[in-house]
Amino acid sequence: MLSTMTPGPTSRWYLRSVADEDTHLGQWQADGTVVTRCGLRFPLKSCNYPGLEGEPPDPDQKCRACGGQLIVVGSLR
Ligand SMILES: [Zn+2]
Numbered sequence: 785m786l787s788t789m790t791p792g793p794t795s796r797w798y799l800r801s802v803a804d805e806d807t808h809l810g811q812w813q814a815d816g817t818v819v820t821r822c823g824l825r826f827p828l829k830s831c832n833y834p835g836l837e838g839e840p841p842d843p844d845q846k847c848r849a850c851g852g853q854l855i856v857v858g859s860l861r
Pocket residue numbers: 807808809820821822823824847848849850
């Protein structure tokens with residue numbers, strides 16, 4: 785099932801850690817990292833592969849720089 789997920793331009797929320805304001809809106813890159821809207825780059829962890837399906841369950845986890853405006857995840861199927 786995971787083999788159907790590939791890196792691409794779709795923006796999703798990714799957990800960099802479970803701390804508050806450390807879930808970022810970003811794009812999964814072909815090199816296995818996530819580049820976030822606020823300018824971070826971090827390795828994609830298995831725990832958040834391949835990103836959240838929607839909003840983080842806890843709003844306090846959202847990075848403020850990333851979360852100022854939600855980019856609606858497009859259906860690129
Ligand atoms: Zn961020």
